[in-house]
Amino acid sequence: MAPHSSAGRPSQLFKNLNSKIALIPMMLVALVVFLGGTVWTVVYSFTRSGLLPRLSFVGLDQYERLWAAPRWIISIQNLAIYGILSLIFSLVIGFVLAALMDQKIRFENTFRTIFLYPFALSFIVTGLVWQWILNPEFGVQSIVRSLGWSTFEFDPLYNSDIVIYGILIAGLWQGTGLVMCLMLAGLRGIDEDIWKASRVDGIPMWKTYVLIIIPMMRPVFITTLVLIASGIVKVYDLVVAQTSGGPGIASEVPAKYVYDYMFQAQNLGQGFAASTMMLVTVAIIIIPWAYLEFGGKKRG
C-alpha cells in the first residue's frame, strides 16, 4: 500500500480516448473549416487573387476598390434598410402575434400552424411567390386598380426606389412566424403568478405587458434580435429568386456580391474582401451580445 508515484498514472492523452476519437469530426470542423477557413479568407482578402487565389499582398487595395464600387455601396445600403426594418417589424409583429396567441384562445394550434408554415419554405419559394403577387400586371397593383383606384401604384419589383421593400414584405412573411414562436415561448416562460398579481392589483393588461412582461423578456428579445440579425446578413436566396438583384443593381445585397465575384466574375480578391466585410458586420452584432450574455458571469 505504498503511495504511488505519479509516473504510473494513465497518460492524459489516452484518457477518454473514445470520446476524443468521436469528436474528431467536430474538432476538424471547428478548427480547420470554421477557424482556418475564416482566417484564410481574411488573409487572402489582402491579396491580388483573381481567377485563382494567389499570395501576393496588395494591402488594402481590394477594400478600396470595394468601397469605390457603386454596386457594393448599394448592397450595403440595401442591407441596412432591409436589416433595420426587418428587425423592427419582425420583433413588433412577432411579439403582437405572440401576445394575441397567449390569451388562452381557441384554435391556438391552427393559428400557430398558419403563422409558422412559411418558415418551412425556402427563400427561393418565398421569393418566387412574392415575385408573382407583386407582379404589377397581374398582382396586387392591377387588382387595386381594377377596384377603381386607377392611379394606384405599387410595383416594388420594377421600381428601383422601393424594390427593397418588396423583398422586405416577402422576408417578413417568411420569418415572423419564427419570431412569434420564440416570443410565445418566452411569454409562456413567465410565471403565472405575475399575471395573477397584476390582475389582483388591477393593472390593465397592456400596461402589464409594457411595464412588466417586456422587461422580463429582455433575454428572449436579445437572443431573437441576434438570431434575426445574423440571418439578415446572410440574405441571398431571397433576392436571387425574387429580383436577381434588379432592376439593374437596385436590390443587390452583400452576400450576392460575394457569390458573383467569387464564382462568376472570377475576381476572388473582391469576393474575399466583401465576405470579410460581412464577417465584420456579424462581429459587430455578435460581440456586444456575447459580451452581455457571457461576459458578466464566469464560465465554468
Added chain:
Amino acid sequence: MANSVSIRKLSLSFGAVTVLKDLNLDIRDGEFIVLLGSSGCGKSTLLNCIAGLLEPTEGQIFIKDRNVTWEEPKDRGIGMVFQSYALYPQITVEKNLSFGLQVAKVPKPEIDKRVARAAEILQIGPLLKRRPAALSGGQRQRVAIGRALVRDVDVFLFDEPLSNLDAKLRSELRVEIKRLHQSLKNTMIYVTHDQIEALTLADRIAIMKNGVIQQLDDPIAIYNKPRNLFVAGFIGSPSMNFLRGELIETGGKTVFRTNGVDFSLDGYEANGPLAAGRQVVLGLRPEHIGIDQPEADRELHQAVVDIEEPMGADNLLWLKHAGHTMSVRIAGARRYAPGSQVRMSFDMRLASLFDAQTEDRI
C-alpha cells in the same frame, strides 16, 4: 477485521473550490457506514470517488486491499443505487437488472440465476416484465437495489436512495435495506442528509462538513458524545440546547456559569482538566433535562414554561431560564400550561461541554 474500503489522504478540488480535504476513512468488512451531512458537505462527492465516477485530485482509494484509484467503476467490485433510481427507461425491469451482466458477457444461465435470486430477495418477481415507467417509486428503488445486487459485489454504494420517496415508503424501505444488510453482510456505504436514516441504519456514522469528516463513530456515541459543536447541533431534533458561559471555581468545585446562574457539573466526564475562566458552551439534549423530578444528588433550577408543543407521544416544553430559552422533551401525558413554574434538573453524565473558541468537546 479486514478493511473493505480504505480512503487515504483523499482530496478533490474543482479549480479553486476544494470539495474534499485530505480525507481518511477505513471501512471494515461487512460494515454499514453512513455518510451524513447537509448538502454541499462533500458526502456525495466522496461516494462518487469511491465509485470511480469522479477522479480525486490527490490520494488513494483501496477496495478489498486493492488500490483502485485509477480503476474503471466496473472493475471496482461495487454496486450503486441512486436517488433518482437511474433505471434505463426504455427496457424492462429484467433487462435493467441484466444489463451490466450482459455487458460483462456473463453466460445467460448465470444471468437468469442471479436475476431470479435478486428478484426473490427484493420481491420484485411479478414486475420483471414491466418497464420502469409502470412502477411506483418504491418499486423502482427496489429494482435499482436489485441492479446492484445482481452484480454480486463486495461493496454497495447508496446515494440518498430514499430521498425521492414519501415518508411512509421511506421508513418501509429503510427497514428493508437494514434487513438486506443483515442477510447479505456486504459492506454498505450510504449517503444521506436524513439523521433518522443515519441513526437507524448505520454501524458507524461519518458526519461531514466542508469536505472533512467531523466525527466517525457508532450512532450512540455520536448522539451522546458529539466531538464538536457542529456534530452536536447537527444530530438530534429538536436540536441540543446550547448555553454560552464560562467555567468558574467556587467552593473547590468547577461549575458552569451563564448570565449569573451556576450549573453544577457533577457527573460530567471531561476529556481533561476543566480550567476555571475558560469560555465554554454547555450542550443539553431536550430529553436529558428532567422536569419536576427531584433526585437527591441533582440541583434544581426554577424555570417558567413559555410555550408547550404537544406531539402525541412526547410533549415539548420551551422553558425560560437564566436568560435562555431551552427545549425539554417529556412524556406526552404530562401537560404544563404556559406561565407555570417548573423545576429543572440536569443529568450531567449526558451533557456536553465545548470550548467556545475551538468548538471541540472538552
Added chain:
Amino acid sequence: MANISTLNSTAAGFDAVSPQVAGPSGRKPRKVLSRRNIILYGLLIVAALYYLLPLYVMIVTSMKGMPEIRMGNIFSPPMEITFEPWAKAWASACTGLNCDGLSRGFWNSVRILVPSVLVSIAVASVSGYALANWRFKGSELFFSILIIGAFIPYQVMIYPIVIILRELGIYGTLTGLVIVHTIFGMPILTLLFRNYFTSLPEELFKAARIDGAGFWQIYFRIMLPMALPIFVVAMILQVTGIWNDFLFGVVFTRPDSYPMTVQLNNIVNSVQGVKEYNVNMAATLLTGAVPLIVYFVSGRLFVRGIAAGAVKG
C-alpha cells in the same frame, strides 16, 4: 353554452341543503361576442389571411390556364381547373436547353437529402453525446468555436471549402455536398443533442458506467433509445434545411445534379421564352411540397426543433 351552465347551477341550488340567497351565483355568464374577443380574433384572422394568401395564390394560379391568368385577377379562383401546368412543371419545363422539368431536380434533391441527413445527424449526435457525458480538457473550447462558427456567414468559409474539397478530389460530387451539409448542420445539431443529453439525469449515465458499459455501449444501448424524440426533431430540422438549401447546391454541384431549389429558380427566372406563370407556380408548389408536408405532419416537433435550436443558439 353560457346559458346551460347557468341553468345547471340554479338547479344545483334547489338540491342544496341550505337555501341560496338571491344574487350572483355559480359561474359568471360570459358573452361569446365580447368586444375583447372580436378584437382578438379579428386581428388573428386578418393576420392568418395575410399568411395564407401566398399559398392560396400559388394553388389558384397553378390550376388556371394561361389565357385566364392574362385576363386578370390573381386572387380569383380558377374557372376551369386544369392540372396541365403541374404536369408540365414536373416533366417538361425548360431550363436552358434541358426540357425534362423539375423531376430531375427532385430526384437530385432526394439523392442529396438522404445521405446528408443521415450522416450529419449521426456525426452530430455522437458529438453531442461525447460533449455531454465524456468531457475532456478542451472539449468545451472546440464546442465554443463551433457555436461561434454558426454565426459566421457561409460566404466567408465557402471558398476554403471549395479548395479543400478540390484537393480531396470530391468537389462537385455528391460526397462533397454531403460533407458540406454535415459541416454546416453540425453547430445547431450538436447543440441540440448536447443539450438533450445533458438534460437526461446524470445518474443514468453513472449507473451504466458502474454496469461496465463503455463509450459506444452507453451510446447505442442507453442514450440512443432514449433520444428518439430528439432524433425526430433533428431529422425535421435537417430535411427542411437541406431541401431548402440553395447556396450550397449552386456552389458545390454541377448543373446536371442541381438540387430542386436551384432548378426551380432557373426555370422561373429563365429569360428565354414566354413566361408561363401557372407552370412557375406549380413548380414552386412542388418544390415547397416536401418541407410543407414535413411541417404539417410533424407539427409541434417542428416548433420544438426550431425553438430548441434557436433559443439556445
